[in-house]
Amino acid sequence: MSSFLKNLPSTSSLVAAYATISTFLMLLKSMFDLMVPEKARESIIAIVQEHIISRFFTSFTFVIEEEWEFGDNALFRAAMVYLPTKIGPSTQTVLLGFKEKHKFETPPETGVPVWGHVVDEFENMKLKWTLKSKKSKNMLYSRERKFFHLTCNKNHRDKVMKNYFPHVALTARSILNNRKGLRIYTYDQSHCYWESTAFKHPSTFATLAMEPDLKKFIMEDLDMFVNRKVFFERVGRTWKRGYLLYGPPGTGKSSLVAAIANHVRYNIYDLQLGTVKSDFDLRRLLTSTTNRSILLIEDIDCSSNSNVAQERPKDSDDDDDDDDDDDNANAKVKKKSMPPSSQGVTLSGLLNFIDGLWSSCGEERIIIFTTNFREKLDPALRRPGRMDVHINMGYCTPAGFRVLVSTYLGIQEHDLFVRIEKLIQAVEITPAEVAQQIMKSDQPEVALESLVEFLSAKKNEVDEAKTKKAEKDTKQEEKLSAKNGVDEAKTKKEEKDTKQEEKLSGDQDNGQPSESEMRSIYLT
Numbered sequence: 001m002s003s004f005l006k007n008l009p010s011t012s013s014l015v016a017a018y019a020t021i022s023t024f025l026m027l028l029k030s031m032f033d034l035m036v037p038e039k040a041r042e043s044i045i046a047i048v049q050e051h052i053i054s055r056f057f058t059s060f061t062f063v064i065e066e067e068w069e070f071g072d073n074a075l076f077r078a079a080m081v082y083l084p085t086k087i088g089p090s091t092q093t094v095l096l097g098f099k100e101k102h103k104f105e106t107p108p109e110t111g112v113p114v115w116g117h118v119v120d121e122f123e124n125m126k127l128k129w130t131l132k133s134k135k136s137k138n139m140l141y142s143r144e145r146k147f148f149h150l151t152c153n154k155n156h157r158d159k160v161m162k163n164y165f166p167h168v169a170l171t172a173r174s175i176l177n178n179r180k181g182l183r184i185y186t187y188d189q190s191h192c193y194w195e196s197t198a199f200k201h202p203s204t205f206a207t208l209a210m211e212p213d214l215k216k217f218i219m220e221d222l223d224m225f226v227n228r229k230v231f232f233e234r235v236g237r238t239w240k241r242g243y244l245l246y247g248p249p250g251t252g253k254s255s256l257v258a259a260i261a262n263h264v265r266y267n268i269y270d271l272q273l274g275t276v277k278s279d280f281d282l283r284r285l286l287t288s289t290t291n292r293s294i295l296l297i298e299d300i301d302c303s304s305n306s307n308v309a310q311e312r313p314k315d316s317d318d319d320d321d322d323d324d325d326d327d328n329a330n331a332k333v334k335k336k337s338m339p340p341s342s343q344g345v346t347l348s349g350l351l352n353f354i355d356g357l358w359s360s361c362g363e364e365r366i367i368i369f370t371t372n373f374r375e376k377l378d379p380a381l382r383r384p385g386r387m388d389v390h391i392n393m394g395y396c397t398p399a400g401f402r403v404l405v406s407t408y409l410g411i412q413e414h415d416l417f418v419r420i421e422k423l424i425q426a427v428e429i430t431p432a433e434v435a436q437q438i439m440k441s442d443q444p445e446v447a448l449e450s451l452v453e454f455l456s457a458k459k460n461e462v463d464e465a466k467t468k469k470a471e472k473d474t475k476q477e478e479k480l481s482a483k484n485g486v487d488e489a490k491t492k493k494e495e496k497d498t499k500q501e502e503k504l505s506g507d508q509d510n511g512q513p514s515e516s517e518m519r520s521i522y523l524t
Ligand SMILES: Nc1ncnc2c1ncn2[C@@H]1O[C@H](COP(=O)(O)OP(=O)(O)OP(=O)(O)O)[C@@H](O)[C@H]1O
Pocket: 207, 208, 209, 210, 247, 248, 249, 250, 251, 252, 253, 254, 255, 256, 372, 393, 430, 431, 432, 433, 435
């Protein structure tokens, strides 16, 4: 033993040998990098991996990145939903969290952390998932990109492709379909990705103050839409539905959007068009929304940075184009001096997504635009058929008032109802204003009195305005008729003068004295 130890090289010679070998290898690699073109290098590495390294390894690794072909990778998303259900005793690190309204008696929710492993078993195969992360090389999007490595026995490669991945996707879909909470996404402009938070808006069709017929129509329309996958496929249309909600502020457009989301159980992607730099970015972020979702663009008439509400004016050389409803002609708008990335979203860019070729990216989508001023929208957006359904969210009606009072005060009848309903029909009051008044007290009597007071004050304003207008009109009429009287008298006088002049000149022309002259002659 001691002779063996004696024959061992010293530590310093081992370090020296290690340094020489690593320097030699580094030199070799630098020469390889310098002398062999990149493409050839990749091919050589692939060959070495396939024929030499793989002989020593029995495993195979699938890489599943967050993105796929300009959009989100649905398989990555499915894995994110599926894997937390597979966290078991062999999992060494786990991501933990509580949702806002989590009941603290139950354990927190779990997820897969970056660099965490989850081992799954399926049809006698052992599958090891690892979530990894890398910094994106793209200059525009500098955030970390996550990706999965799924390692299995290399002999199971085909079976994983054919059986396991569909199993992951289907299981994730069923988990999502049964999920209780919805999410609302907003676009993070600085990182170019959708950020989400739990969506817990309490608005439902039951609490919406609307005409019952309109409410019924919308609910039936939504139900028909979500159940018509086969129909849309058969008629060759993209499975999507567009709603344009318009009306004054406070009439419930946002509340209706929330009611729709709660009814169909879709997540909402809330997009502020002004934050999107270009049509290219719009395409990118829209393709990364998921199926079974609502794309919401609120106040489309005042998206400051975008050119959507009214398309930009055309250049003079476009004048010959057939203007009106030819959206593509409208889309030829140019801002030659600006780089494409800073032009904002164009109407054509958006329309392309609503019903152009890009609209086919994804299915089961609801698109909702809201506006306070429908008339301000470009005709191309208002055109019948562009958005499937136009919904006028008008002022509060007696039926709407009854819904609000039942929701807020829990009453169906009251002595003041008849008076209130009459007042509501006489003035323009939004459901938001009604809600504001009846929220003032839990006691129906007090709350309704407050509403009566508010409505009466409004009615007085309306009456006053009406009286003022009537007075103004009467004054104007009087002024007009006085002016007409003067004009008439003037005209009559002018006519008389003209006649006299004509007569006079006629007599002079005859050379004969007039009757009066004759008379005067005879008299003298
Ligand atoms: N039709 C309605 N039914 C029930 N509640 C309503 C309705 N309209 C308004 N409200 C109440 O008024 C508040 C404001 O309404 P909401 O934001 O939905 O109106 P909006 O039309 O979207 O307004 P804006 O155009 O300013 O965005 C809501 O939170 C809700 O409480």
